[in-house]
Amino acid sequence: EAAVTQSPRSKVAVTGGKVTLSCHQTNNHDYMYWYRQDTGHGLRLIHYSYVADSTEKGDIPDGYKASRPSQENFSLILELASLSQTAVYFCASSDVRDSGNTLYFGEGSRLIVV
Amino acid sequence: GQQVQQSPASLVLQEGENAELQCNFSSTATQLQWFYQSPGGSLVSLLSNPSGTKHTGRLTSTTVTKERRSSLHISSSQTTDSGTYLCAMNQGGSAKLIFGEGTKLTVSS
Numbered sequence: 160e161a162a163v164t165q166s167p168r169s170k171v172a173v174t175g176g177k178v179t180l181s182c183h184q185t186n187n188h189d190y191m192y193w194y195r196q197d198t199g200h201g202l203r204l205i206h207y208s209y210v211a212d213s214t215e216k217g218d219i220p221d222g223y224k225a226s227r228p229s230q231e232n233f234s235l236i237l238e239l240a241s242l243s244q245t246a247v248y249f250c251a252s253s254d255v256r257d258s259g260n261t262l263y264f265g266e267g268s269r270l271i272v273v
Numbered sequence: 274g275q276q277v278q279q280s281p282a283s284l285v286l287q288e289g290e291n292a293e294l295q296c297n298f299s300s301t302a303t304q305l306q307w308f309y310q311s312p313g314g315s316l317v318s319l320l321s322n323p324s325g326t327k328h329t330g331r332l333t334s335t336t337v338t339k340e341r342r343s344s345l346h347i348s349s350s351q352t353t354d355s356g357t358y359l360c361a362m363n364q365g366g367s368a369k370l371i372f373g374e375g376t377k378l379t380v381s382s
Contacts, residue, residue, distance in 0.1 A: 175297070190368050199358055201277075201372035217369060249316060253368065259321030260304050260368060267314050 162186045165265035172272050178237040179225040180268050182250030190253040192262070193217075193225060195246040201244050202249060208233055209255070240272045279360050285379045292347040294376045296360030304382035307345050308359040316359075319345070325335065339368050350380045 163184045172178045184191065189209060194202040194217075204217030207223035214225040222244060224236040237244055248266040278301040286292055296305075307319040320327055322334040322343065336343040347354055357377045362372040 166377075192368075199374075201374040202361075203372070204369055207368060218371075247314065251316075259306070259323075260344065260363070260370070261318045261321055262308075262370065263318070264316040267316075 163250055163252055163263050163265040165248075168266065169269045170271070172237075172270065173239045174242060174272055176212060176240050177215060178240050178244075178270065178272075180237075180248050180250075180270070182233045182235075182265055183231055184233075184250075184252040184263075185231065186252050186254070186263055187230070188263070189230065189255045190250035190260075191227065192251045193233065193235045194249045194251065195209075195219070195244075196249060197246050205235065205248075208256040215259075237270075239269045240270075242272050245270060245272045249272075277360055277362055277371050279373035279376050281376060282374070283377040284381070286350050286380070288350060288352055288380055288382045290380075291351055292345075292354070292378055292380075293322075294345040294347075294358050294360075294378075296343040296345070296362075296373055298341050298360075298371075300342075301341065302336075302362035302372070303337060303345075303364055304358055306330075306367045307334055308361065308372075310357040310359060310375065311354075312356055319358075322330050326329045327340050341372070347378075352380050352382050354378060355380050 192207040193205045208227040251262040333346040357375040361372045
Protein backbone atom coordinates (compact mmCIF):
# COMPACT_ATOMS: atom_id res chain seq x y z
CA GLU A 160 0.00 0.00 0.00
CA ALA A 161 1.37 3.39 -1.08
CA ALA A 162 2.68 5.34 1.89
CA VAL A 163 2.60 8.75 0.20
CA THR A 164 -0.51 9.48 -1.83
CA GLN A 165 -1.23 12.57 -3.86
CA SER A 166 -4.45 13.95 -5.24
CA PRO A 167 -5.44 14.78 -7.82
CA ARG A 168 -3.10 12.76 -10.02
CA SER A 169 -3.89 14.98 -12.93
CA LYS A 170 -5.58 18.35 -13.33
CA VAL A 171 -6.26 20.96 -15.95
CA ALA A 172 -6.68 24.43 -14.49
CA VAL A 173 -7.45 27.80 -16.03
CA THR A 174 -5.11 30.73 -15.71
CA GLY A 175 -5.95 32.77 -12.63
CA GLY A 176 -7.82 29.95 -10.96
CA LYS A 177 -7.01 28.39 -7.61
CA VAL A 178 -5.45 24.95 -7.44
CA THR A 179 -4.90 22.80 -4.37
CA LEU A 180 -2.69 19.72 -4.51
CA SER A 181 -3.01 17.40 -1.56
CA CYS A 182 -0.59 14.92 -0.06
CA HIS A 183 -1.18 12.29 2.60
CA GLN A 184 1.50 10.08 4.17
CA THR A 185 1.19 7.08 6.43
CA ASN A 186 4.94 6.78 7.12
CA ASN A 187 4.68 8.66 10.42
CA HIS A 188 7.40 10.99 9.13
CA ASP A 189 7.99 14.48 10.42
CA TYR A 190 9.34 15.98 7.21
CA MET A 191 7.24 16.60 4.13
CA TYR A 192 8.17 18.29 0.87
CA TRP A 193 6.72 19.62 -2.35
CA TYR A 194 8.88 19.49 -5.47
CA ARG A 195 8.12 20.40 -9.04
CA GLN A 196 9.60 18.78 -12.10
CA ASP A 197 9.58 20.33 -15.52
CA THR A 198 9.89 18.18 -18.60
CA GLY A 199 13.38 16.78 -18.91
CA HIS A 200 14.65 18.36 -15.73
CA GLY A 201 15.42 17.48 -12.16
CA LEU A 202 13.30 18.37 -9.15
CA ARG A 203 13.15 21.76 -7.49
CA LEU A 204 11.98 22.31 -3.93
CA ILE A 205 8.96 24.60 -3.48
CA HIS A 206 8.02 24.27 0.20
CA TYR A 207 8.73 21.86 3.00
CA SER A 208 7.68 21.28 6.57
CA TYR A 209 9.32 19.90 9.70
CA VAL A 210 6.21 19.73 11.83
CA ALA A 211 2.47 20.23 11.68
CA ASP A 212 1.26 23.85 11.49
CA SER A 213 4.63 25.06 10.21
CA THR A 214 6.01 25.39 6.68
CA GLU A 215 9.29 26.60 5.22
CA LYS A 216 10.14 28.12 1.87
CA GLY A 217 12.20 26.06 -0.51
CA ASP A 218 14.15 27.28 -3.49
CA ILE A 219 11.24 28.36 -5.71
CA PRO A 220 8.34 29.39 -3.40
CA ASP A 221 7.01 32.34 -5.41
CA GLY A 222 3.42 31.79 -6.52
CA TYR A 223 2.88 28.89 -4.11
CA LYS A 224 1.61 28.52 -0.58
CA ALA A 225 1.77 25.44 1.61
CA SER A 226 -0.29 24.15 4.48
CA ARG A 227 0.50 21.39 7.00
CA PRO A 228 -2.61 20.96 9.14
CA SER A 229 -1.46 17.61 10.57
CA GLN A 230 1.58 15.34 10.50
CA GLU A 231 -0.03 13.26 7.76
CA ASN A 232 -1.22 15.99 5.42
CA PHE A 233 0.61 18.61 3.39
CA SER A 234 -1.05 20.74 0.72
CA LEU A 235 0.33 22.95 -2.01
CA ILE A 236 -1.84 25.90 -3.01
CA LEU A 237 -1.66 27.93 -6.17
CA GLU A 238 -3.88 30.94 -5.49
CA LEU A 239 -3.61 32.33 -9.03
CA ALA A 240 -2.44 29.62 -11.38
CA SER A 241 -0.23 30.72 -14.25
CA LEU A 242 0.94 29.04 -17.44
CA SER A 243 4.47 28.78 -16.03
CA GLN A 244 3.19 26.52 -13.25
CA THR A 245 2.43 23.73 -15.68
CA ALA A 246 4.57 20.89 -14.36
CA VAL A 247 4.52 17.62 -12.47
CA TYR A 248 4.42 18.07 -8.72
CA PHE A 249 5.83 15.52 -6.31
CA CYS A 250 5.20 15.23 -2.60
CA ALA A 251 7.69 13.39 -0.41
CA SER A 252 8.27 12.54 3.21
CA SER A 253 11.32 11.64 5.27
CA ASP A 254 12.13 10.58 8.81
CA VAL A 255 14.04 13.05 10.98
CA ARG A 256 15.69 10.04 12.68
CA ASP A 257 17.09 8.74 9.37
CA SER A 258 20.63 10.10 9.03
CA GLY A 259 20.47 9.42 5.30
CA ASN A 260 17.28 11.48 5.00
CA THR A 261 15.80 8.99 2.54
CA LEU A 262 12.90 10.55 0.68
CA TYR A 263 9.72 8.62 -0.08
CA PHE A 264 7.81 10.08 -2.98
CA GLY A 265 4.20 10.09 -4.03
CA GLU A 266 3.24 9.21 -7.59
CA GLY A 267 3.14 12.81 -8.73
CA SER A 268 0.39 15.23 -9.79
CA ARG A 269 0.44 16.43 -13.37
CA LEU A 270 -0.87 20.01 -13.59
CA ILE A 271 -1.63 21.71 -16.87
CA VAL A 272 -2.56 25.37 -16.74
CA VAL A 273 -4.35 26.68 -19.84
CA GLY B 274 24.30 28.39 -4.82
CA GLN B 275 24.64 24.67 -4.59
CA GLN B 276 24.67 22.84 -7.89
CA VAL B 277 24.53 19.23 -8.91
CA GLN B 278 25.73 18.19 -12.35
CA GLN B 279 25.17 14.74 -13.78
CA SER B 280 26.79 13.04 -16.72
CA PRO B 281 26.20 11.72 -19.23
CA ALA B 282 22.80 13.23 -19.97
CA SER B 283 21.80 10.01 -21.70
CA LEU B 284 23.24 6.56 -22.08
CA VAL B 285 22.23 3.68 -24.34
CA LEU B 286 23.37 0.16 -23.55
CA GLN B 287 22.79 -3.38 -24.64
CA GLU B 288 21.41 -5.70 -22.02
CA GLY B 289 24.22 -7.18 -19.96
CA GLU B 290 26.53 -4.19 -20.29
CA ASN B 291 27.58 -2.13 -17.28
CA ALA B 292 26.59 1.50 -16.72
CA GLU B 293 28.61 4.20 -15.01
CA LEU B 294 26.79 7.39 -14.01
CA GLN B 295 28.53 10.44 -12.60
CA CYS B 296 27.42 13.16 -10.22
CA ASN B 297 29.46 16.26 -9.36
CA PHE B 298 28.42 18.82 -6.80
CA SER B 299 29.57 22.35 -6.15
CA SER B 300 29.94 22.16 -2.38
CA THR B 301 30.64 19.54 0.25
CA ALA B 302 27.69 17.27 0.70
CA THR B 303 26.60 15.77 3.96
CA GLN B 304 23.91 13.71 2.32
CA LEU B 305 24.07 12.23 -1.15
CA GLN B 306 21.27 10.15 -2.58
CA TRP B 307 20.62 8.37 -5.83
CA PHE B 308 17.07 8.04 -7.12
CA TYR B 309 15.47 6.13 -9.96
CA GLN B 310 12.61 7.62 -11.95
CA SER B 311 10.67 5.11 -14.02
CA PRO B 312 9.50 5.90 -17.55
CA GLY B 313 6.06 6.32 -16.02
CA GLY B 314 7.38 9.02 -13.70
CA SER B 315 7.43 7.38 -10.29
CA LEU B 316 10.45 8.08 -8.07
CA VAL B 317 12.21 5.74 -5.69
CA SER B 318 15.30 6.16 -3.57
CA LEU B 319 18.05 3.72 -4.56
CA LEU B 320 20.62 4.43 -1.90
CA SER B 321 22.09 7.11 0.32
CA ASN B 322 25.88 7.39 0.20
CA PRO B 323 27.49 10.59 1.52
CA SER B 324 30.97 9.01 1.50
CA GLY B 325 32.75 5.81 0.66
CA THR B 326 31.36 2.86 -1.25
CA LYS B 327 27.96 1.26 -0.88
CA HIS B 328 26.47 -1.77 -2.58
CA THR B 329 22.90 -2.87 -3.02
CA GLY B 330 22.10 -5.62 -5.47
CA ARG B 331 23.63 -4.75 -8.83
CA LEU B 332 24.22 -1.15 -7.78
CA THR B 333 27.48 0.25 -6.41
CA SER B 334 27.86 3.87 -5.42
CA THR B 335 31.21 5.48 -4.68
CA THR B 336 31.35 8.98 -3.22
CA VAL B 337 34.59 10.91 -2.78
CA THR B 338 33.48 13.77 -0.58
CA LYS B 339 36.56 15.97 -0.82
CA GLU B 340 36.50 15.70 -4.60
CA ARG B 341 32.76 16.45 -4.60
CA ARG B 342 31.80 13.57 -6.81
CA SER B 343 29.76 10.43 -6.69
CA SER B 344 29.27 7.60 -9.15
CA LEU B 345 26.62 4.94 -9.59
CA HIS B 346 27.67 1.71 -11.24
CA ILE B 347 24.99 -0.64 -12.54
CA SER B 348 26.32 -4.06 -13.37
CA SER B 349 24.80 -6.41 -15.94
CA SER B 350 22.14 -3.96 -17.01
CA GLN B 351 18.61 -5.18 -17.74
CA THR B 352 15.86 -3.66 -19.85
CA THR B 353 13.97 -2.95 -16.64
CA ASP B 354 16.80 -0.64 -15.56
CA SER B 355 15.72 1.82 -18.24
CA GLY B 356 14.66 5.15 -16.80
CA THR B 357 16.23 8.27 -15.38
CA TYR B 358 18.73 8.27 -12.54
CA LEU B 359 18.83 11.35 -10.36
CA CYS B 360 21.51 12.41 -7.93
CA ALA B 361 20.67 14.74 -5.03
CA MET B 362 22.72 16.34 -2.28
CA ASN B 363 22.45 18.73 0.63
CA GLN B 364 24.70 20.46 3.13
CA GLY B 365 24.89 20.49 6.87
CA GLY B 366 21.72 19.65 8.71
CA SER B 367 19.47 21.01 6.00
CA ALA B 368 16.60 18.84 4.85
CA LYS B 369 16.68 20.56 1.46
CA LEU B 370 17.88 18.23 -1.26
CA ILE B 371 19.27 19.74 -4.47
CA PHE B 372 18.71 17.53 -7.50
CA GLY B 373 20.69 17.11 -10.68
CA GLU B 374 18.91 16.91 -14.01
CA GLY B 375 19.46 13.19 -14.28
CA THR B 376 20.93 10.62 -16.62
CA LYS B 377 18.46 8.90 -18.91
CA LEU B 378 19.41 5.25 -19.31
CA THR B 379 18.05 3.09 -22.10
CA VAL B 380 18.83 -0.61 -22.05
CA SER B 381 17.86 -2.57 -25.12
CA SER B 382 17.60 -6.33 -25.48
